[in-house]
Amino acid sequence: MSTPNERDEVFVALPDLALGLLPAAEAERLMSIVATSQSLQAELASLRGASNALAHGVPAAPIAADRKAAMRERLMTRAVSVKLDSAESTSTTRTPTGTTVTTPTFSATLKLEPRESRSTPIIREVQIPARLSLVQRISPFLAIAATVAFGLAVFRLQDIMQQRNDAEDALRVATVEATRTSAQLAISDSLIAAMSGANVRVVDMVSTKKLAPGAKMFWDRVANRWTMVTHDLPSAGEGRTYQLWLVTARAEKISAGTFNTDARGRAVVQATYVLAARDLAAIAITEEPTGGSPQPTGTILVAGAATQ
Amino acid sequence: MAGGDESALGALYDRWADAVNALVVRIVRDEAEAEEVVEAVFWQAWQQAARYTTDRGAPGAWLLAMARSRSLDRLRALRRRRDEQPVDDSVFDNQPAVGDPLSELDANERASRVVSALQHLPDEQREVLELAYFEGLSQTEIAERLGLPLGTVKTRARLALRKMRDRLDALREVEA
Structure with missing residues (x-):
């Protein structure tokens, strides 16, 4: 049991526990006291909720669409592969493999010898030496025939097992390919929908310099979906990233995420954000430190006015 | 997902990848490192789905807690690699004025x-x-x-x- 003084001391330190600020031994000591009081448990739970909520207050950083799709594909492929491996190992324990089949073959062959030697006393009992000598004569041939038959059966079984393994490999490859294709199709469908819907407004963004970089923003005003495609925009340098901004009529700059371009200067960025049609004044891209900035600090590289 | 349905992993990823990435980028502050951490977080979720219970919070909270833990591990490793150089906080001095x-x-x-x-x-x-x-x-x-x-x-x-x-x-x- 804990004393009121101990509970008071723990109550004061509960934020330290919720934030994970305490050394393990101290945290354990406090938790043992928390466990004795429902009010301390409730207070700790609500403080932990507040602490966890901090994760939702970070600036948006959507993953570039191509890298997001690639990561999804890797995860799905890995999950499917592990699942298939697991299923295979389970079935192996139930189904004899080539090795386990071979073992009884040899044991069966070896068992012929004691059976043969055991037949001698039995034959002596019934005393029919003529038939005995016949059996003795054909026994080696029977043994060879049985061994050959077993060998052929094992060979055939191994062949069947190999065919089964080949079929399983083909199925695994096909499943992975189907998953990949399905993921790519879903991304393509999503992009097509985001760029071609009846409610999509297009904002052309042009470079502020004479060079070629440019971008188009597709704004689905019903789904509140923003899809931006860049071209000829060189990759941001080491420790830098591009950041997309929605500029409102009141000159607020809203970050729509950070991104980088591929070797051909392309990037596809998607975000969902609710903004009334009349509130959008412009869209711009700046270069910022990695991780993005709360407000633009770099020069505007590409921009487009929402004049429509 | 606990039953090994990979489509559930895909749905979880589609729903939370950007939020997890935002938290990881905020902590790690290196997009390449962050991408590795994000992938590891979802793989961990897939592997530990059978152990998930609702007393760990909503799935999103559970995922973000894993993301924070892994990100801090990576941040500490990066600090050791960078000879304990403190991270420049100036970029995050102010929270954004709007959501x-x-x-x-x-x-x-x-x-x-x-x-x-x-x-x-x-x-x-x-x-x-x-x-x-x-x-x-x-x-x-x-x-x-x-x-x-x-x-x-x-x-x-x-x-x-x-x-x-x-x-x-x-x-x-x-x-x-």
Whole structure:
């Protein structure tokens, strides 16, 4: 049991526990006291909720669409592969493999010898030496025939097992390919929908310099979906990233995420954000430190006015 | 997902990848490193799905808790690699003035509330809270980093989290 003084001391330190600020031994000591009081448990739970909520207050950083799709594909492929491996190992324990089949073959062959030697006393009992000598004569041939038959059966079984393994490999490859294709199709469908819907407004963004970089923003005003495609925009340098901004009529700059371009200067960025049609004044891209900035600090590289 | 349905992993990824990435980028501050961490977080979720229970919070909270833990591990490893050079905090001195786009409206509301609650904290309290949460520093490390007495750090952290909790509760009641 804990004393009121101990509970008071723990109550004061509960934020330290919720934030994970305490050394393990101290945290354990406090938790043992928390466990004795429902009010301390409730207070700790609500403080932990507040602490966890901090994760939702970070600036948006959507993953570039191509890298997001690639990561999804890797995860799905890995999950499917592990699942298939697991299923295979389970079935192996139930189904004899080539090795386990071979073992009884040899044991069966070896068992012929004691059976043969055991037949001698039995034959002596019934005393029919003529038939005995016949059996003795054909026994080696029977043994060879049985061994050959077993060998052929094992060979055939191994062949069947190999065919089964080949079929399983083909199925695994096909499943992975189907998953990949399905993921790519879903991304393509999503992009097509985001760029071609009846409610999509297009904002052309042009470079502020004479060079070629440019971008188009597709704004689905019903789904509140923003899809931006860049071209000829060189990759941001080491420790830098591009950041997309929605500029409102009141000159607020809203970050729509950070991104980088591929070797051909392309990037596809998607975000969902609710903004009334009349509130959008412009869209711009700046270069910022990695991780993005709360407000633009770099020069505007590409921009487009929402004049429509 | 606990039953080994990979499509559930895909759905979880589609729903939370950007939010997890935002948190990881905020902590690790290196997009290439962040991408590895994000992938590891979802793989961990897939592997540990059978052990997930609702008392660990909603799936999103569970995922973000894993993301924070893995990000702090990576951040500490990066610090060791960089000879303990402190990370430049100047980029994150101020929270954004308006909400940031997340993957859906609910997330927008959550982000907006959290940013609002943070903005109501005095700067010195918010600083301690962010060092604790986003950098995983202990009270002693924060005191050393800021050149403050340990007692001051404790007081600021405790006040900050309680005020933040109260502010979030108040916003929730206003919405209700």
